[in-house]
Amino acid sequence: MAVLVVAEHDNASVKDATNKVVSAAKAMGGDVDVLVAGSNAGAAAAAAAKIEGVRKVLHADGATLAKQMAEPLEALIAPLMANYDAVLFPASTTGKNAAPRVAAKLDVMQVSGVIGVEGADTFVRPIYAGNAIITVKDEQPKKVLTVQPTAFKAAGEGGGAAVETVAAPGGPFKAAFVSEEMAKSDRPELASAKRVVSGGRALGSSEEFNRVLEPLADKLGAAVGASRAAVDAGYAPNDYQVGQTGKVVAPELYVAVGISGAIQHLAGMKDSKVIVAINKDEEAPIFQIADYGLVADYKAAVPELMDELTKAGV
């Protein structure tokens, strides 16, 4: 059995999500190859070759792949599947965008958002925003999966796989990149941060959201997240959203400030190692899953927490 993992990368380096999806691929058994599809992505391909347990790296390089759009990825990956039994994409916006195109081209049903691998053809995934977990048997000749990276441990470094060049698709394609506006921040990226500070609707305004959470995040070296309620209310941008309809995170420390703990939010953060909840409502569902709950108004509690962290030398 041969499994192809589609790397999550920015042409210069490979994201940690790739190492995690490699682990999921290894759990299926068989050989694992990694595809780096990009433009001037030699450095990313070299980094992918160092991931432990990778047989070889396929490197496709060309202008059509610069933004890893769905149409060229489909054109590249569908024919490659002649040599593979399964292809695994990270459940990132790039992976979620492209994977179903490949599946449709191969005439197979995709298994989305896999959080567990129980062998070569049996996978575990959440439905209903994580309120039910299904085990799915996929006996199709080719398998297409998107994998929730946070559910898997990252494969280590220290491998030395060969890098093989494959041709990039020529195009033209009927979708064209125009521009992008990436949130600029010195903070770690939300999806892979070791610490996350998240705010909810209780914060009441975007000014208050930033005033309260940013200093705490800076102090902890944490990424900033938000509940869907806070995003819907316009207190935080959509890419801050943690939850089933946003990002799924699993940091070492997750601090929820003024978040009640709607099911859809919990689905996005319940695998965090340590969860802290600060909420003045003693009955808030977030306390049922928090390791440490502080029943207090954030207005007083967050400054106190800042002081205590300073005293503790953080």
Place this chain on the structure above:
Amino acid sequence: MKVLVPVKRVLDYNLKVRVKPDGSGVDLSNLKMSINPFCEIAVEEAVRMKEGGGGHAAGAATEVIAVSIGPDQAQETIRNALAIGADRGILVKADGEVEPLAVAKILKGVIDAEKPDLVILGKQAIDDDSNQTGQMLAALLGWPQATFASKVVLHGGKATVTREVDGGLQTIDVELPAIITSDLRLNEPRYASLPNIMKAKKKPIDVKAPADFGVDTTPRLKVVKTAEPGKRAGGVKVKSAGELVGKLKEAGVI
């Protein structure tokens, strides 16, 4: 311009799903079903293209067709779309689970017959959370796609679409005909007014079957078990920020 909007009937988003004790699936009996929220946003966008608003000129869309694949009751979901302002409906009657691949194949059949210039779908359904149908449909048709849309601007045979991607926003141009899938912030759907709900009852709904499009809806994947998610044991309440910092030190996370 003709716009087609597929809509799915799902468990109302305010309700919590129950897993059957024998692990054979989820129990939806006697629970309120509604239009999938992302589909509702898709309908709203299409109707704004017809009526004007949300950055669209009135008349940009000349006809909006709502399609649903599901049981008889999915007619209610179509009526919901008609009450928002869609012109007519097509129900492709199918009982039981129809997977995204089969849905995409049926929709391709509908599109081959209707020849719309644009198809707007929800980015995912809140029941199976697959996030596949729009992309699969685009691949089957050989059309470009713009998923996770938060803004759509139509101009000269193209759509410029702003997409919600990890880390920010991406803007792309797609040539029409194209597939667009809606993210949460594309628009805020209206509440259908009573007169419009009444009017929707008189709008036509065609009824078809998957076989009309030569599609076999037998599931490809076998669900062997449905379980409750693992419960995370609740921890302790701390009395002060000082105690909290002490606990976090003990846990080795600060």
